[in-house]
Amino acid sequence: MQKQPVFSVREEMQLLPFLLEKYPGKGRNKVKSLLTRGQVMVGNRVVTRHDHLLGAGDKVTILQTGSVKQRELMAGIKIVYEDEFLLVVDKPPGLLSMATDEEKERTAYRILNEYVQGHNGGARIFIVHRLDRDTSGLMMFAKTAAVKNQLQDNWKDIILERSYMALVEGEVKEKQGTIKTWLKESSTKTMYVSRPGEGVIAITHYVVVEQTPEYSLLAVQLETGRKNQIRVHMQSIGHSVVGDKRYGSKRNPLERLGLHAQVLAFKHPISGETLRFETKIPKRFKSLFPVNKPPV
Template sequence: MQKQPIFHVREEAHLLPFLLEKYPGKGRNKVKSLLTRGQVMVGNRVVTRHDHLLAAGDKVTILQTGSVQGREAMAGVKIIYEDESLLVINKPPRLLSIATDEEKERTAYRILNEYVQERNPRARLFIVHRLDRDTSGLMMFAKSEAVKNQLQDHWKDVILERSYVALVEGAVEEKQSTIKTWLKESSTKTMYVSQPGDGVVAITHYQVIERTSEYSLLAVQLETGRKNQIRVHMQSIGHSVVGDKRYGSRKNPIARLGLHAQILAFKHPITGETLRFETKIPNQFQRVLHENKHS
C-alpha cells in the first residue's frame, strides 16, 4: 500500500493555506478537492472545512484515493466526525445499517469496519443505534465495546437532540403537535398502534416547516426511539411518509423514503463535551415542495 503523506504542524494556521503550502505545484482546486473528498485527517478526525484552525503539534494525514475513504466502496457514506472513540456518518438511503439474514455485504457497518481496519487491522467498530435501510442521515458508531455500552446504557442522558425531517403526504393542518401512542409489532414485523397499556409507549413531536396542498415537510423530534416510530405515527395521523408503502403511502415522487436523520447532538462519552451535527435537508424533499407549489 502506498504510504500516506503526514505533515506536522509547527505553528497555528488554517487548514487550506497550510495544505497549499505543502503542495505548491498542485493548484488550489486540486488541494480543495482533497478536503471535499474527505481525504484529510487532523489527528484521528476527518476534516472537510477549509478554515479549520490547526494548532502547533497537530498531525495532518492525507488519505490516498486508493484508500477505502476515497473508493466507491464507501457507497455514499460520508464521515462527518471521527476521533479515538467515535465515528459519526451521514448514511445514504437504501443502505442497511448492519447485516440481516438477507444481506450481509453492503452495510454501513461493514464499509466503516473496513475503513478503520485499513489504518489499524486490530480496530473494531460497534453499532450504537440503527437507521432503517431507506432512511438517510446521521448515525453514530463506537470504536470500543466500553464506549458502546456507555452510550447505550445512558442513552437518554447522553442524547441531547435527535431530529429528523420527514416529507409526508397531504397538508398537515396543526403547525406543531405531539403524538403519543402505544406500539406493538405484528407477526409480519410491521409496527402498529395498539390499545393503551398494550406494547411500548412511543412519543413523537413534530413541527411543520413548509406545506403545500399535496405535501408537508416536517421537523420531527423523537422522545422515544421505537422501531419505525416516525413512520407508523405519521400513518396514524393520516399523513404517511412519502415512499413508505408499508405504512400507507400512495405516492413516491422522490424514488426513496422521505425520512432523513438531520440533527444529532450528544455528550461525548469520554470527554463530556457537547457535540452537535446537522446535515442539509435532502434536495429532493425541497424540490417536491417547490414543484408542487408552482404546478
C-alpha cells in the same frame, strides 16, 4: 476523463498540512472539504482525519467527486466526525446500517469497519443505533465495546437532540403537535399503534416547515426512539411518509423513503463535551415545494 492527482510523500507529516502544501491557492476550508467528502485516498484507503500521519513513500490520491473509485470505497458515506472513541457519519439512502438475514455484504457497518481497519488492523466499530435502509442522515458508531455500552446504557442522558426531516403525504392541518401512543410489533415485524399499556410508549413532536395540498415537510423531534416510530406515527395521523408503502403511502415522488436524520447532538461519552451535527435538507425533499411560496 480527468486524471486523478497523485502525490508522493517525501517525509513524515500530517495529512492536512501536506494537502495545504500541494494546494496553496485553494484555501484551508476547501482543502478540508476534500477530506470531509471522502476524496482523499492514502494508499488504497480513503482517509478523512486531518491529523492522519503520512509516512515517507506514501501515495496520496485525490479522487474526483462521485468517481467510481470513491463510491466503491465509501458507498456514499460521508464521515462528519471522528476521534479515537466515535464515528459520526452521514448515511445515504439505500444502504443498510448492518447485516440482516437477507443481506450480509453491503452495509454501513461493513464499510466503516473496513475503513477503521485500514488505520489499525485490530480495530473495529460497534453499532449504537440504526437507520432504516432508505432513511438518510446522521448515525453514530462506537470504536470500543465500552463506549458502545456507555452510550446505550445512558442513551436518554447522553442524546440531547435527535431530529429528522419527514416528507409526508397531504396537507397536515395542525401546524405543530405531539403524537403519543403505545407501539407493538406484529408477527410480520410491522409496528402498529396498540392499546394503552400494551407494548412500549412512543412520543414524537413535529412542526410543519413547508406544505402544499399534496405534501408537507415536517421537522420531527424524537422523545423516544422506537423501531419505525416516525413512520407508524405519521400513518396514525393520516399522513404517511412518502415512499413508505409498508405504512400506507400511495406516492413515491422521491423514489426513496421521505425521511432524513438531520440533527444529532450529544454529550461525548468520554470528554463530556457537547457535540452537535446538522446536515442539509435533501434537495429532492425541497424540490416538491414552490421556491417563492411563503413559509407556513
